[in-house]
Amino acid sequence: MPDQITPIIGLIGGSGLYDIEGLENRQWRRVESPWGEPSDELLFGTLSGVSCVFLPRHGRGHRIPPSELNYRANIDVLKRAGCTDVLSLSAVGSLNGDLPPGTFVIADQFVDRTFARKKSFFETGCVAHVSMAHPLCPRLGDALETAAREIGLKHKRGGTYLVMEGPQFSTKAESELYRSWGCDVIGMTNMPEAKLAREAELCYATVAMVTDYDCWHPDHDHVTVDAVIKVLLANADKAKALVRAVVPGLGAARGPCPAGCDRALDAAIVTAPEKRDPALMTKLDAVAGRVLRAA
Known part of the structure; x- marks a missing residue:
């Protein structure tokens, strides 16, 4: 019988979501990363008895813009904290007339149009190629869909998120x-976050919270921060309710991910062991330790 995994749920809060209410045994704790400074300290706690680790993506007080986020450090510290599953919440604009502000989209695909960000843990000295054909964990998507339905949250299962x-x-x-x-939908933060989560063998799901129609809509051709923030704050309350609803069902011990998210590196590293850079190997101890120790 495969080893049983005791889940620890990582939560990444996007714009408007800088804390998780209802966590018990709360403790903000600094976790060091060889990849630099993460966005903030991590908030450790339990929700309905399930261990959770929360990271405010932009830092408390929204200090860091999308292009300057240290995505590698953020994913690395969640992995070091023991997270097995990551639920990513982010504010987005709608590109679809059937997805008005206030809708939550449980995405299943991405189009990555970012260009100024470090997108991989693997550099010269250790090359790896992971599959991103199906970039989001369907098991987590199922759990989010069930929870959204239970609390009456307006949502759509499936959708392409352009970053x-x-x-x-x-x-x-x-x-x-x-x-x-x-x-x-369109947003600024879930890439390369999702790619790095896959490299770190973390099950990862995105909840895209619609704040506006972007500028294509004839009645919404000038997106303003004021208008976005008004919906964003309402969405934050709904997001907290969704987290409270979904986490209890994710806490039971389980086997390996059916989609293989937690084994993404099994055949990904192509650099011969004798050619691998020792300094890079040290930095990869958390995200790739499972396969590097077995080599």
Whole structure:
């Protein structure tokens, strides 16, 4: 029988979500990373008896813009904290007329249009290629869908999240282009976060919280921060309710992920052992330790 995993749920809070209410045994704790400074300390606690670790993506007080986030350090510290599953919450604009502000989209695909970010833990000295064909964990998606339905949250299961560089919002031409590609929502933060989570063998799911229609919509052609924040704050309350609903069902001991998220590195590393950079191997001890120790 496969080894049983005791889940620890990582929670990444996006814009408007800088704390998780209801956590017991709360403790903010600094976790060091060889990849630099993460966005903030981690908040450790339990929710309905389930161990959770919360990271405010932009830092408390929203200090860090999307392009300057240290995505590698953020994922690394969650892995070092023992997280097995990561639920990522982020504010997005809608590219789909059927997804009005206030809708939560449990995404299943990404289009990555970012260009100014470190996107991999693997560098010269250790090359690896993980599959991103199905970038989000369907097991976590199922749990989120069930929880959203239970609390009556307006949601859509499935959808493509286009990740732009930012921090500026789209031009209308860009917005129309992304709509023509069949993208459903647009945001600035879930890439390379999802790619790094896959490299770290973490089960990862995205909840995209719609705040506006982006600028393609004739009644919403000028996206303003004031308008976004108004919906964002309402979404934050709904997100906290969703977390409270979904976490209890994720806490039971389980076997390996059916989708293979926790074995993503099994055949990914292509650099010969004798050619691997020892300094990089040390930095990879958390995210890739399972396969490196077995080599």
